[in-house]
Amino acid sequence: METINFLITGVGGQGTILASDILAAVGLAAGHDVKKSDILGLAVRGGAVVGHVRWGPVVHSPIVPEGRVDYLVAFEILEGLRWLDQLRSEGVVLVNQQEIHPVTVSSGLAEYPSQEVADRALQAATDEVYRVPGLDIARRLGNARVLNVVMLGALSVLLPVAKEVWESVLRERVPERYTELNLEALQSGREWLEERR
Structure with missing residues (x-):
């Protein structure tokens, strides 16, 4: 098996680091060598957060090499768009359909990309894009904070690791x-993606 490279991206407060921790632990439990690195923006809440996770027979570096991302999991649209250039041409994008406006947008210094612009960028990057209503699913479960696990549930359908x-x-x-709530979030994310494959 070749190394599988994941990039988990979001903003502070969305559970990006916990998601990359879970993804790394799943890789270890599945018998892979795993390396992981998290990069936090200037502000913990509201700043950009990126988790690099790599699974493989032998992984030497925790940082995904440039242009080698197999799975980009974005908890927010703009953060997903920021990292599209790191995706392999046959890579997969799962993007939560949520807008969180950075300070540059809320202060009027920049504009948030329109849905049309975002869609064009996603389609240009890869053929396999899943626009996940992750926040809506999490809210239906009663807690927006399980968005990260909803997104991992969707991702889990694409990987050769048992649900158990x-x-x-x-x-x-x-x-x-919070165990039962998170198990429900995982299952809900799985069901959403399974219905669209």
Whole structure:
């Protein structure tokens, strides 16, 4: 098996680091060598957060090489667009359909890209794009904070790792009082993507 390169991107407060921790733990549980690195923007809440996760037989560096991202999982539209140039031509994008305006937009210094501009950029980058209503799904479950696990649930359908491995890792990684909610979020993300494959 070749190395699989993941980039998880969002803004502070969306659970990006927890998502990359879970993804790394799933890779280890599935028997892969795993390396991981998180990069935080200037502000923890509201700043850009990027998680590099790599699975493979032997992985030497935690940073995904330029242009080699296999799976880009974006918790916010603009953050997804920022990293499209790192995607392989046959890479996969899962993007939560949520806009969080950065300071440059809210202060009037820049414009947030229109849906049309975003769609064109996504289509130009790859043929396999999933526009996931992750926040809507999380809210239906009663807690917007499980957006990250909804997105991982969708991603899990595309990977050769049993659902039970994902569930086991979630049980280990999230506080017990949130376990059932997170398992529901994982399943809801899985169901959303399975219906669209």
